[in-house]
Amino acid sequence: MSTQATTVHQTKWWSGGKSPFNMEYGKLMMWYFLMSDAFTFGAFLISYGSIRFSQNFWPDPNVVFNAFPGAGHANLPLAFVSVMTFILIISSVTMVLAVHAGHKGDKQGVIKWMIWTIIGGLAFLGCQAWEWHHLITGEHAVLVDGKIEMIGQNMRGNPWGAVVNGPEVTAALTNTSHETLMSLMHSANASVSHEKIAAMSDAELRAALSTAELHVREKGPVAFGGYFYGITGFHGFHVFSGVIINIVMLIMTQKNVFQNKGHYLMIEKAGLYWHFVDLVWVFVFLCFYLI
């Protein structure tokens, strides 16, 4: 659409009887809904910023998000989240193509690209589920009240505080329970078998553990977990609802609902929503994983 054509009509467009934006009613509503939703996410992220700025210490994302499925304990910062990001970008692209096919009235094209988009969405959700699971169950050695405990990242505990020095860890080891020592041994030395560890006494365990390799940390700010799960969860919920909407759209396309209507505008609206989800991820990615 050339801009000249619009400016010619400009004066008339606002005078009633037609849409001043050359836009259909429902799509306009979708846009404003997305704007409102942007304020919801904006408020979340800004509260996160506010709390983060009120803390002296905040965990480094490269330390928190360094795992990759199947890679064991390898230190791969940001690798997995970049996969998630690309999944979302690609699914956004397939959505664009679906919308484009819709404009041409190409039913088969719409179906094809919608299926790809849905797969992308589901893949993203799967990745997120794995990441959450890993963070919650992945336990880390943390110095609490002079002894070492194994805690995962959840709403009440944050194992990503500052690294503790050798002498303090040695002192803390003497107060640490047998179970914790065993799991410490296991995580530090994966080659040693379970039976062997179980056979060792506390003193033996303590001697076998080298304090430098333990990566014992203090507890970090609790708000980190809440915001991370809260915001990525809320985003995940959006992805989930987006997938549901896309599935509904897919079924409706299959049943020729749009073909009978003569246009595929509904696909376009679903597309807007899907891109918005992608857009939000861009900012979530920025706030939690990059800075």
Add this chain to the structure above:
Amino acid sequence: MQTFFIVAILGLGFLITFQIAKASEYVAVLRGEEKARKQTNKVNAFMLLAFLIIGMIGVYYCNEKLKGKILGEPASDHGILVDRMLYITIALTGIVFVITQICLFWFAYKYQESDKRKAYYYPHNNKLELIWTVIPAITLTVLVGFGIFYWYKITGKAPENAMIVEVTGKQFGWEFRYPGKDGVLGKKYFKNVSPEKNNPAGQLWEDKYNHDDVFMEQEMHLVVNKPVKLVINAKDVIHDVGLAHFRMKMDAVPGTPTTMWFTPTFTTKQMIEKTGKPDFVYEISCDQMCGKGHYSMRGVIVVETQEEFDAWLAAKKPQYLVANPDKDPAAVKTDTLNKVAAVIN
């Protein structure tokens, strides 16, 4: 019984009003609607004017009757600033209030419907609109200017010689901590709070600044003409340290310490003379809704001379010694007494 009567009276009034209203509608139809309408128009126009006049008299009467009951002279240096700002604002807004209300009701009365007059078609006048955009803007600039100037003065840094008192709000009362001789409040941590261990403030005993900190509840003593800086905390929910006579107020927020400072300028005794109330005390009111007992969250401030204050503080025992009686060098004999007291408690 009383409630029943009230409800009955209201119900009766209800019925009567409704009957009158219904009847008047019939009467209006009988007499000719146009005529009835014109008459009510006149009545209402007159009532509006009467409302203006009686209202203005009422405002004056209300002022005469109640002005003696508002607080009078502020008892702190910041209070003087607040009151000055208040009077500036009252003067400016008062003028606007009187002019606009008079215009409103007078126009309503003057231009009531009449067959003789036609309404004047007057859709806009840019010059006029500009004038009444600019004048309020200038007035408000003045108010903002004064306001921000005083605001920075009040919230600015406390003087170096200010005494420090820690105020902690809880449901439903106030706790105070004085830093003792060293002038520094010791560290505290909320997980150490334990009234059973005589540590209601959660002080960390390994911090030696804590060893001479004095703790007490409900009553705070201040020195006249000496700046005081309050460090304000809350234990459970948000409270607010409201000091009406000093014209100061600051919320007590759990987890985020807040602060304010001021200089009391009259002792409690002086205020008793000034107000003529023999039972006068400075009160700390909780101004932020904090639960069922909100209205009863009262603290008392005694403002006194330096000598009186020193004598009062000297009589207090640091909380460290209360919580750790074995560390008390002065009184080994009270030690045993404390133990007995602990057993009894």
Add this chain to the structure above:
Amino acid sequence: MEHPAFEEVSFHHHTDDAEFKRRVKKTTILLSVITIIELAIGLFIYTLHKSDVNRDFLILGFKGLVCILTLAKAYYIVSVFMHLGDEIRNMIMTIVVPLMLFIWFIFAFIYEGNSYKNLRNTYDLHFKETTMPKKHGNAETHEVKPAEKSGKE
């Protein structure tokens, strides 16, 4: 009920197929490249954290850069994928102008957050001691940021 304005809407996606595909492809590549640059910067910040030298300022600069890149990404998604760039100017304005509110919103909230930190550090020494990262060289201890906003969002 039919919408009276409905038939009036002239759909403006009649650009030819190849042109459109080319644009989508270009944008996809652009987004990917930006993401990769962002990741690289993220990793670089990580190595900076690990080193003992105090480079707070450099880190802050890189974080600012990441924020700008993110905004660029958002711009491409909104303008190309969501076709906002193809809409009428007035429409773009009704979306973009309200988002300007975020500037003050972000500034005020983050300034407030920073002010809480200062209050706590001044009046709650225990908080300061237990949460302030120790000065000597540990990994990721330079997270404390200066007061200004970092242009997040």
Add this chain to the structure above:
Amino acid sequence: MDLWIVSMALFVVSSLLGGLNYISTILNLRTKGMSMTRLPLTIWAMFFTAVLGVLSFPVLLSGLILLLFDRNLGTSFYLSDIVVNGEILPNEGGSAILFQHLFWFLGHPEVYIILLPAMGMVSEILSVNSRKPIFGYMAMLGSLFAITILAFLVWAHHMFVTGLNPFLGSIFVLLTLLIAVPSAIKVFNWLTTLWRGNIRFTPATLFAIGFVSLFISGGLTGIFLGNSTIDIHLHDTMFVVAHFHIVMGVASFFGMFAGVYHWFPKMFGRYLNSTLGYIHFWVTMIGSYLIFWPMHYQGLAGIPRRYLDKRGWVSFNDFPELDKMITIVSIIVFAMQLMFVFNFIYSIFKGRKVTSTNPWGANTLEWTTPIRPGHGNWPGEIPEVHRWPYDYSKDGREFIPQTEPIGENESKH
């Protein structure tokens, strides 16, 4: 509490959807010739209200979701360092003030969400019943717009004494007091609309005049509270209660009453009983001033709000008689509102019937529909609009409906 939060979330969703509907309808579905500057001010006010709702309610939603998490999932967004009744909560690092920020980011625009429609309706009603065009239509629009924008920027003026950073506080003072300028413009324009009019005192007109009066009174006290220095003393006292009840409570109710009395014939094809309307107005008007005016003095005396019993206090125990008076008057005024509800329901079924389509002689489109409009409002074609809605007493004609084409010899305004 949790259920309350969930119900609030549902409320947010519903108001959001409603707001979206208003915005898109006003932008997209105007009839032919109805350009934006020909919209009645009521519609403009509804439009800005919807914008406020759509952009500010989501922030409350976020705040509520975080609150729900704090209550049920053990997160620490708002909680920190809490000991309740000797029980030590594990939460650390949150900020209780953060919730206030999120809340007031909605809370302040919410005030205008309530007030703006009243302003719009009052403009319309004053114009119709004084048989004069609204004075300064564009200025009215501009001030509505300015209020909408400023409403988003000033939320923390409710929080001057929460330990707010003094620098931020001073900016909020500046922005807050700026709101007084568009408000002043509106008041002066209403006054000029009345000036040299030919005013018919229907109940709706009376309520509109009452609205202006209360808006002045309550608005001016806003200048006290928006100024952080004075707010230190007056914050959370009865002064605040008086201020916001007058300006946001009673005034916006007056606007709504005015609207109901004015459009009731359109809604149900019958009139409300106007004698009851007059009684309703006078009792409410006099009562509101009696209740809230003396409260300012209580506020100046430092009496905190929400105190159910002041007998334990030395400083606040000076007004027992006044409290009694206020209580009695409020009971009477409230009973009067019940009377209004009764009138409303009674008149739907038994009220005097409307005999003409345009009983008030108004210009706007809704009065061109039949007395009992069917689906789609107009049988047949939707009318075309040719002029703005405020051509009253122009060229010697009492009113010229919007649907009438502009005549050849007509004077321009």
